Amino acid sequence: MSSAKYDVLTIGNAIVDIIARAEDDFLVKHNINKAAMNLIDAERAAKLYDVMGPAIETSGGSAANTAAGVASLGGTAAYFGKVSNDHLGGVFAHDIKAIGVDFANNPLDGEPATARSMIFVTPDGERSMNTYLGACVELSPNDIDSDMVADASITYFEGYLWDPPLAKDAIRLAAEIAHKNGRQVAMTLSDSFCVDRYREEFLNLMRSRTVDIVFANEAELKSLYQTSSFEEGIKAIREDCALGIVTRGEAGSVVVTYEKTHVVEAIPVKELVDTTGAGDLYAAGFLFGMTHGMSEQDCARLGGLAATEVIQQIGPRPQVRLVDVAAEAGF
C-alpha cells in the first residue's frame, strides 16, 4: 500500500447523542428495543425527550466515533457526514475537529435538523438508542471528496448508512475510488436489526468485493447468516470477505481470514458504565493497528483496549487521550 495522508477515512450518520440513565421497565413501557438502534421520527423524538430523564449531550455517530478514536490513538483520520447549520451541527463539527479529525463539513442550510440519538443506559451498562436521522437523510455522492478517499489507506463506513436514501450511492462511489487507488474498504454491520433490514445488500457488498474488511458483533454475524451457531457464522464470513472481525464482548474477539482464525481475549473491565461506542472504538483500535503495521492479533488487542476504555465512561468518545492509554498498555 502506498503512503497515504489519512490512515482511516470514515463515513456515517453524523449524530449528537443525548444520554440518560433509565430502568429496564422504562424501555418496555416506551417500546424501545433494548441494546438496539431504534429509528424514530421527529414526533416520537419530541415525545421521548419529554419523558427522558436528565441527560448529557455528546457528539456521537458510529463511524464518527471510530474516526475520533483513530485520531485519539495518534492516527490520521477524516470523516464525511451530514449535519445542518444549527446548534447541534455546530457542536458536532466542533467536537470532531477538536479531536483532530478532518471533517469535510458541508452542512445543510436549515431543515431537517442535525440528527440526534436519545440513548437510554440501563443499570447493566447496556445502551438502547433512539435515532432521529434529520439532516443525515441528505448525505449523497455529492458529499464524497474524491481526493480525500484516494488519499486514505482505509475507507470505513457503517451499515446504518443504508437507512437514509442516498448514502448507499455515496458509499458505492467511495468504494470505487478507494479501490481504483489501491486502498481498502471496510464496513461495520452496525446493528442486528439493521442487518435484518439490509441482509441481502450487505452480503452483496461483501460478495461483490465492494468491501474487503467487515466488523460485526456476534448478534450481527448471526443475523447476517440467519444462524444461531457462532461457528457457522464464522465459517460463512470466511468465504465472504478477505478479513472478518467479530467482537464478543467479555469473550474477546475473533479475527477471520481465508487461511486463519485468531481468537483474542478481552481486556478486563473494572467498572462497566455505558457500552455506547464499544464497537466503534474497537474498530478504531483495529484500524489504527492495521495502518501501523501491527499483527492481526495486536490489532485486535488494541481494539479491545480502546473499547474497554470507552465503556468505563459515559458517552462514545474517549475522554482521555487513547495514545496515552495505549502507551501505558505497552503498545
Add this chain to the structure above:
Amino acid sequence: MSSAKYDVLTIGNAIVDIIARAEDDFLVKHNINKAAMNLIDAERAAKLYDVMGPAIETSGGSAANTAAGVASLGGTAAYFGKVSNDHLGGVFAHDIKAIGVDFANNPLDGEPATARSMIFVTPDGERSMNTYLGACVELSPNDIDSDMVADASITYFEGYLWDPPLAKDAIRLAAEIAHKNGRQVAMTLSDSFCVDRYREEFLNLMRSRTVDIVFANEAELKSLYQTSSFEEGIKAIREDCALGIVTRGEAGSVVVTYEKTHVVEAIPVKELVDTTGAGDLYAAGFLFGMTHGMSEQDCARLGGLAATEVIQQIGPRPQVRLVDVAAEAGF
C-alpha cells in the same frame, strides 16, 4: 416553621456547561483564572470554543445544580432562572424538570442566547469556568413568583447573581417575601473573585439579616474578610449570620452558629474526576438535611456525601439518584 410545598427554592444564573479536559498550560496560554469563574463576552466565548477540545454538554448553573441535588435526594425543589427560547434553553428546561424540580420558566424570546459556561477540567480534577451570561442578564423581580417563595422552607441564591444587573433586586424581593412568611434565606458566596467584586454588598446582606444562612468555601471566606487566617474568618462569620457553613475540600466542613462550631470530616474520594458542582451539591445535601430535621452535623455529612458523589463523575448534576446513595450510606 410551618409546612411548605417546597423544601428549597433556588435562584441563580441558568447555564448549560460545556466541559472539556485541558492541561494547565492551556489555562495559562488563554489567560483563564484557574479554579475560578471567569466572566466572558460573546466574542471571547466564540474564540475559546474554537480552541477548546472535544466537549460534553450538560445543564449546570450553581443554584440550579443545588435544586437538582435536593430533588435527587428526594426533597421538593423549585428554581428561578432565565434562559432564552433557543436550543440550550430547551436543554436546560428539560434537564431541571426531568430531575423533578419545578422550574418557573419564563424564557426570553430571542437574544441574548441562553448562558453557557466553558469549563476546562485539568488533570488534578479542578475546574476553571468561562461563563457567557447571555439571557441571565434579564433576570429581574418580574421573575419572582411570590406564591412559590412563600411556600418554600428555604430560599437559596448564588452570589453570582450580583453580576447581572437586575437580579439583586429580584433577590431582595424574594428575601422580603420569604421572611414575611416566616421562611429562611440562604446564599452561597459562589467564588472568591465574585466575593472580591461584591464584598461590601455581601457583608451588607448578612449584617442586615437579608440572609440567614451562608455557604462559603475556605477561599471565599478568606476573601470576604480579607484575611489569610481561616480562624479569623470563622470568628468573623459567626458575628455576621445565624448559620455559616464553610467547606474545605478534603478537610471536610465547618458549621458555625453563634454558640457552636462543628467540624465534620469529609468522605473519602475513590477517584477525583471533576470538581464541577462540588459546592452546589454540598449545599443540596445540607439544605435537604435542614428541611428534614437532621442535626447540623448530619446536614454537613449529607452535604459531604453528595459532594463526594458528584466529583467522581463528569459534570455538576448527579448521574445517579442521590436518594439511593444516601440510603446506602445510612441516611
